[in-house]
Amino acid sequence: MNQAVARFVRPLPSREIWTFAGLVVLACFVWLAGPLFAFAEVRPLESGWARGLTIAVLFIAWGARVAWRSWRAGRLNAQLLNQLREAAPGPAVADDPAKAQLDELRSRFDEAATLLKKVRFGQADTVRKGLPRWFDRMSRQYLYQLPWYVFIGAPGSGKTTALVNSGLSFPLAEQFGRAAIRGVGGTRHCDWWFTNDAVLIDTAGRYTTHEGNRALDEAEWKGFVDLLKKYRTRQPLNGAMLTISVADLLGASEAERTQHAMVLRKRLLELRAQLGIRFPVYLLVTKADLLAGFAEYFSSYGRAECAQVWGFTFPLAQSEAPGFDLRAAFDREYRLLHQRLNDGLPELLAAQTDARQREMTYLLPQQIADLQDMLGQFVAEVFSVSSYEPMPMLRGVYLTSGTQEGTAFDRVMSGIKRFLKIEGVPPVAQVGSTGRSFFLKSLLQEHIFREAALAGSDLRWHQKRRVLQIAGYVLLALVCVAVLFAWLRSYSNNRAYLDQIAGRVPAVDAQIAGAKFSDAADVARLLPVLDALGNLANAGGVDLQHPPLAYRWGLFQGEKIDEAVDAVYRRALEDVLLPIAASRMEAALRDARPDETEYAYAALKAYLMLYDSAHYDPAFVQAVVDLEMERALPPDFSPAERSALRAHLAALFGNRVAVSPYPMNERLVADVRDRLRQVPFSQRLYRQMTMTLRPATAAFDFSVARAVGPDASLVFRRQSGKPLSEGVPGLYTRNGYRNVFAPRLAGEVEAYGREEVWVLNLGLSEIPGPNDAAAWARDIRQLYLNDYLKIWDDYLADIKLQRTATLAQSIQVARALSSADSPLTRLMVALARDTALGDAPGGARNLAARAQDKVDEARSSLSQIFAGQGGNSSASAAAPASAEQIVDSHFAGLRAFAPGSGDQASAFNDVLKSIDALYTYLTATDDALRSGAQPPPSDAPAKLRAQAGRLPTPFREVLDDLSNVANGSVATVEQRSVATRAGANVGDFCRQAIAGRYPFARGAARDVAPTDFAQMFAPGGLMDDFFQKNLQSIVDTTSHPWRFANRNADADPSAAAMLASFEKAAVIRDVYFGGGARTAQLKVQIQPLEMDPSITEMVLDVDGQIVRYAHGPLVQSAVNWPGPRGSNQVRLQVSGQAGATEGFSTDGPWALHRLFDRAGVSAGRGSDQMIARFTVDGKPIVLQVNAGSVRNPFRLPQMESFTCPPKP
Structure with missing residues (x-):
């Protein structure tokens, strides 16, 4: 019974057990009382999942903390053991046996360290049997958590012997034997004794006396102390046991005892200074069995008597009090100890029968009394009070014996022999080693180990801890202040928020009061009202879904306000917007055109849903209402207003059943149903499917940009101007047909058929059957395939070659098309795939x-x-x-040209080779023109044009355009090159000799020299010669104005201006250099027509050629220019009745032209005639000039508008 109780009572002192029990109680409290907890009317633990999550977090946090502490303790333990193993390596010996022994010691310690991590220190395992393993783990003590004591004493003081025979329990003894429990280093360093109650460190005697290598011993001692400080920072030691053997006391001189005391005192002070703590010291007088009579006196003691304490402990209050006299207290307690021995003598002497034993027994109290002075003096020297050094905390003095061997000290008999001068008497020897320990076990277990808490903690550690605690308290206070501030600010913000809401309410009420909204025309006035209601809770720019932190902290009122506002808002939607939407749906049914069957059907379906909750589809109703409201809105409705209206409609119809407030218009519904029944079912469904299936096939959309890639815009364009990214809808592609349309056709027919039953209110005889569905599916498929062909035909006809403005661009296009990864190839492969609906899209x-x-x-x-x-x-x-063969057959020619194998590959490769040849030609042409040479002849454009004629659309048009573009680009560059040369070869002279001179510039003072004029315009002159050599072969002179023969060439401004100059030069040549003359000459007929009556005679002298008129017959006179005299002068002179003469003259190579410039010129009766009206001294003279040609040299437009070939 007692063992059963012990199994469950033993773990109860564990802190983890009580913590776990507290957590269980707290979890029960959270689960039961959590719903009652409220914070600003918010109940965070009201829901079961919130409470469960809170409880889970508590247990997870507790488990994590326990696991962390367990891991940390185990880690420190492992680190310590490893450090101990490596801290004090054995001496560097060269002999193999010593090295093997060291390796063996390390191996055995490794095994011991491994076992220490697994074993449990505590009571016997028999007490623990039957307990759950987790109970054992929770009450487990780690090596680091046991009290630690250090033994300090001179070599041979009996430290190890006392521990071996102390009667303590060593958990590793059964596996390794007592001799194997030691730590590393053997007796030369320190021994580690692992007991169930404490860790005992038996230091080497040389650490105390530094009798060997002083520097090495001091370094090892300091390293040992640092090791303790490192791994037990807070409390490195729980106490020290100072050992002094009876042999060291009795066998040493007074000076040696004093020196020994000073060494021990120094070691204690070093420990306290380096560890930073004050710890209890227990003075153990070992080898008490060397006192004569010890064995005989205690021979009758049993195990219990031998385990008791033989010594005395100073009361802690007295020893720590100021003025404590250590020596007096020692003497007092020692006399009591001696008195106790004397009191036991009568009984012992009466019980003993052997005379020798009785003699020896009688001597022990005297031996103890004789030891008092030496031991007292030793204690006083070690633990004396000093003004400069703190006194070690001596807890008591205890006599012990680990084993009984050696020669006993008999100071009493020795004194008597010295007094009687007796010599030759041998010393008293012990009978033999009994192997019994005296006065150790209880001293250690019941006294020293129980005072483990007397040791102080590191003051610096406490100071750091105190600083951390103060910082924690300050931080907690700051957090409290911050939380209080946050609450106050949140309260202020929420108060202001509520005030803003309250300030908005009257304005909203005023907008709603008295307002009437009846149709879509009132939406513009309704939107501000609905917006104000919908945004009523969004005051101050506060996001209700994610409010600012300054509004939260458990005080945010936005959610409550939003719920109340939302209820009012939805009521307004139902009372105001729903009637408008319902009336608009009825208007849509009424206004639907006969050809809008799919829209009429959708409107009818949505309209009926407002009266039939069983078939209500909120998304469909909202979509139809959105479209209808869009159609009814005025054109000045802004995008923002349209977006706001859609949001209100979504709130009205989304995720709820909306019921029309008006009664159903049965007559209108019947009319729409009758009208829809007149349209074949297959057409209605097909139109419906094209709208509903478009989104599902958007991923299959075909476009040149998608098929070709980034190079598409470099090569192709659309004639309609639409972007290349737009193309054939995915519904009309191979994937759209095979993955969407065809698989869903039967289902759509069936679903639509069922839907029509209630939408069109079909009777029993009108409900479609299986045969009807199959026929409808065939008809719909046929409609689809017809559209498939039309859409693709239109799209293919819209694909054209990209326009190019320069030869470089044409070369770039040709290079792209002739590349290994030609855009033409990619487009052809994509078209072949999507123009085949059968199982073999490649044409095979x-x-x-x-x-x-x-x-x-x-x-x-x-x-x-x-x-x-x-x-x-x-x-x-x-x-x-099969139905798919309609498409396959229609585009068979396109697929036949697609890259494949055999003849198909050969035909397509021939096209690519022709494009590559064109590219080579264009490149060579560009190089030639850059160097000023003539382009090489080539039939590449013509060959490509011939091949294009055998290709299907759109490739026929694309390659034909490429051929034309190539020709045009070459011609354009060639024309530009010719214009450049003309501007340089002809234009420079023209600008020097012709430009700005008379007669090309009327009113100019400088005249064009006749020789320059001939050099420029005469047959074989600059203009004529350049034209014959460079332009005649590429210019069409049959048209007016002249044009370049290649019509594909882009119009270049400089080339066009140059060509116009040569055309005008040809006219000038024909007018002034008729008959192939090398100099300019004119021949005209001049005839007077009218002359003022006051003029008696008019004389016109043209360089010696006289035209005279005196109111006689009107006779024509032939005049040549230049004249025979060579004076380059023309004079007009008139004579009056009084004999006075008046007139004027002109000079220069163009004097005749300048003469007519002074006349008023008009057209004559014939196209070759010109009327010149002169005024001399206010008297008019009218002459008729006949140039013999419709091209009048004196008013020649080509000369007046002539410009030199433009400068390059």
Whole structure:
């Protein structure tokens, strides 16, 4: 019974057990009382999961702390053991046996350290049997947590012997034997004794006396103390046991005893100074059995008597009191000890029968009395009080004996012999070693180990701890102040927030009061009201979902306000917006056009859902209402207002059943249903599917940009101007058909058929059956395939080659198209894939498909034979083997050209080779033009154009455009080059000799020299010669104005201006250099037409050629320029009735032109005639000039507008 109770009572003192029990109680409290806990009307522990999470966090935190402490203690223990193993290496010996012994010691200590990590120090295992393992783990003590004591004493003082025979329990003894329990280093360093109650460190005697190598001994002693300080920072030691043997007391001189006391005192002071703590010291007088009579006196003692304490302990209060007289206290307690021995003599002497034994027994009290002075003096020297050094905390003096051997000291008999001068009497020898320990076990277990708490802690450690505690308290106070401040600020912010809400309410009430909203036209006035209601809780810019920290701390009121506002807002939506939406849906049904069957069906479906909660679909209703409201909104409705309206509609219809406030318009519904029934089911469903399946196929959208990649914009464009990223909707691609349309067709037909039952209110006879569904599916598929063909045809016709403005761009396009990874190849492969709906998209059909073709061919032949035998077989005969073959057959030519194997690969490679040849030609042309040479001849453009004619759309157009672009680019660059040369070779002279001179610049003072004029415009002159050599072959002179023969060339401004200059120069040449003359010459007919009556005679002298008129017949006179005289002068002179003459003259190579510049010129009756009106002295003269050509040299437009070839 007692053992059973002990099994469960033993672990109870464990702190972990009580902590765990407290956690269980706290968990129960949290679970039961958690819902009652409220913080500012918030109940964080109201829900079960919140309480469960809180309890889990508590236990996880406790478990983590226990695990961490366990891991930390075990880690420190392991570190300590490893450090102890390596701290004091054995002496460096060269002999192999010594090294082997050292290795053996290390190996055995490793095994002991491993076992220490597993064993448990405590009571006997028999007491623990039956306990759960986790109980044992929770009450387990680690090596680091046991009290530590150090033995200090001179060599041979009996430290080790006392420990070996102390009667303590050593847990490793059974496995390793008592001799193997020692730590590293043997007796030359220190022994570590691991007991169930404490760790005892038996230091080597040389650590105390430093009798060998003083520097080495001091270093090892300091390293040992530092090791204790490192791993037991707070309390390195729980006490020290100072040993002095009877032999050292009695066998040494007074000076030697004093020196020994000073050494021990120094070691104690070093320990206290280095460890920083004050610890109790127990003085053990060992080898008490060397006192004569010890063995005889205690021979009758049993195990219990031998285990008791023989010595005395100073009361702690007295020993720590000021003025404590250690020597007096020692003498007093020692006399009591001596008195106790004397009191026991009568009984012992009466019990003993041997005379010799009785003699020896009688001597022991006298031996003890004789030892008092020496031991007292020794204690006083070791533990004396000093003004400069603190006194060690001596707890008591105890006499012990570990084993009984050696020669006893008989100071009494020795004194008598010296007094009687008796010599030759041998000393008293012990009978033999009894192997019994006296006065050790109880001293250690019941006295010293129980005072483990007397040792102080490191003051510096306490100071650090105190600083940390103060910092913790300060931090806690700051946290409290901060939390209080946060609460106050949160309260202030929430108060201001509520005040803002309260300030908004009257304005919202004023907007709602008296306002009437009936249709979509009122939405503009309704939106501010709904916005104000919806945002009523969003005052001060506070985000209700994620409010600022300054508004929280358990005081945020936004959620409550938001709930109340949301209820009012939703009520407003139902009372105001829902009637508008419902009336708009009814208007949509009423206004739907006959050709908008899919819209009418969707509007009817949404309208009916407002009255049928069983079929209500909030997402569908919201989508239809959004579209209808968009159509009804005024055009000036801003995008922001439209977005706000959609948000309000989402709040109205989202995740709830909205019911129309108006009664259903049965007549309107019936009319719409009748109108929809008139449209074939397949058409309605197909249009519906095209809208509903578009989003599901968006990933399959085809575009040139997606098929070709980044190079698409470099090579291709769309004639419509649409971007290359737009193309064929994914619904009309191979993946869209095979992955979406075809698999979902039957399901959509079935679902739509069921839907029509309630949408169109079909009767029992109208409900579709299985055969109807199959027929509808075929019809829908046919509609789809027709659109498939049209969409692809339109798209392919829209793909064109990218326009190029320069030869360099054309070269870049040709290089891209002729590359190994040609965009043309990528586009062709992508088109071949998406224009084949059958199982073989590449144009190569498998064996089964070809076999099916044979079967279809045979069926077609048999249908002709059995034609007229009943049924319409022609339709089936003409039908393809599968619906997909409609598309496959339509685009068979496109796929046949796709890169593949055999002939297909050869044909496509030929095209790529032609493009590469064109690229080579363009590159060579560019190099030639850059160097000023003529482009090399090549048939690459023509060959490519010929190949393009055999290709399908869009590649035919693309390659044809490429050929044209290549020609045009070459021509453009060639034209620009010619213009550059013309501007340099002809233009420089023209600008020096012609530009800005008369007659090209009217009013100019300087004239064009005749020789310069001839050099410029005469046949074979600069203009004519350059034209013949450079332009005649590339210019179309049959058109007016002249054009370059290659119409694909881009219009270059400099080339066009240059060509216009040469065209005008040709006219000037023909006018002034007729008949191939090398000098400019004119021949005109001049005839007077009118002359003022006051003028008697008019004389016109053109360089010696006289034209005279005196109101006679109107006769034409031929005039040449230049004239025969060579004076370059023209004079007009008139004579009046009084004989006075008046007139004027012009000079220079262009004097005749300057003459007519002074006249008012107008057109004559013929296209080759010109009327010149002169005024001389206010009297008019009218002359008619006939140039013999429609090109009048005096008013030649080409000369007036002539400009020199532009400068490059």
